[in-house]
């Protein structure tokens with residue numbers, strides 16, 4: 570069970586059944602969280618929001634005061650974010666950028682390109698020359714980190730063979746190209762590495778330290794100034810313990826030591842999940858409760874075609890049950906007989922599991938369920954059109970209490 574903010578709880582209970590399922594976002598809670606994250610970070614650490622976590626314009630705008638810029642990973646995200654939060658600095662990352670995407674990024678005046686390969690560097694150089702534009706870039710590098718920092722990550726994107734970033738063995742040749750006059754339209758600003766998702770503060774700090782050490786070594790070898798090091802996102806969100814949050818205070822203190830040791834360096838982070846996950850709920854109602862071979866299942870309106878997060882990560886989505894005492898129908902009301910119920914969606918696949926074994930002793934059809942931690946990698950990663958069920962509603966609550974203070978973990 571999770572704690573709902575009062576604003577979300579009231580809103581979910583006020584919606585008519587035929588307006589469910591719905592995504593409900595508490596923007597006041599998002600702002601409060603973002604303000605706390607910003608306050609925990611030292612001054613010389615820039616915070617970019619990774620828009621892929623949740624690119625809803627209301628979310629991008631609500632974060633505006635607390636972030637220094639936005640990280641985008643496709644031409645589509647680039648155009649969308651430029652429009653939603655005009656004038657804000659953008660970093661354009663992602664493997665497999667097409668020439669058309671790069672040209673449009675140059676046209677839109679993107680401040681930073683995260684260059685992911687030698688080929689991409691050549692394309693960017695030529696398109697910048699043609700546009701007579703100066704392109705600022707960071708080299709995304711797939712660094713091996715020496716200790717066990719990535720062992721516990723939920724999704725490693727670096728430190729092992731992957732399609733992301735440059736192999737470190739290519740970095741010296743690339744820096745030579747960028748410093749010997751070959752590519753006058755390109756300006757090397759620094760190094761970028763996003764190595765994993767799902768890391769807690771101590772591992773994140775170890776990774777950040779490794780990236781900075783590697784980047785300063787590269788700069789020293791080539792006698793160039795690398796002014797910026799982006800150490801990526803990937804701060805953990807614990808779906809099994811939704812009350813525990815990434816320890817931003819410890820992380821900020823560690824980054825502060827790192828910036829103190831490198832006074833000429835601007836550090837940057839680009840979290841997505843740990844910024845947006847907590848502000849969103851996927852709310853729905855129980856349609857049916859049934860017994861099957863000794864277990865109980867509640868089928869809810871909607872499912873993983875709207876909220877794919879539990880299917881893709883293989884977890885049980887944390888949720889709150891909101892009992893509804895009225896039953897307006899003439900037919901009998903299905904109700905759970907056992908203490909634990911598995912919550913599934915309406916899809917014709919056994920993979921449409923939202924949460925297994927939820928403690929919900931008297932769950933009935935018509936009760937409401939609010940799935941928490943649905944503010945990131947939820948709607949936007951889901952396969953909406955499968956089975957052609959209606960789309961959910963979207964509600965952005967601008968006011969409302971932020972909910973109880975959450976303890977920190979890790």
Ligand SMILES: Cc1ncc(COP(=O)(O)O)c(C=O)c1O
Nearest residue numbers: 619763766802803804840841842
């Ligand atoms: C390059 C890059 N930066 C940042 C992020 C954001 O990661 P997270 O949402 O885990 O913080 C991702 C996620 O895949 C990414 O690929």
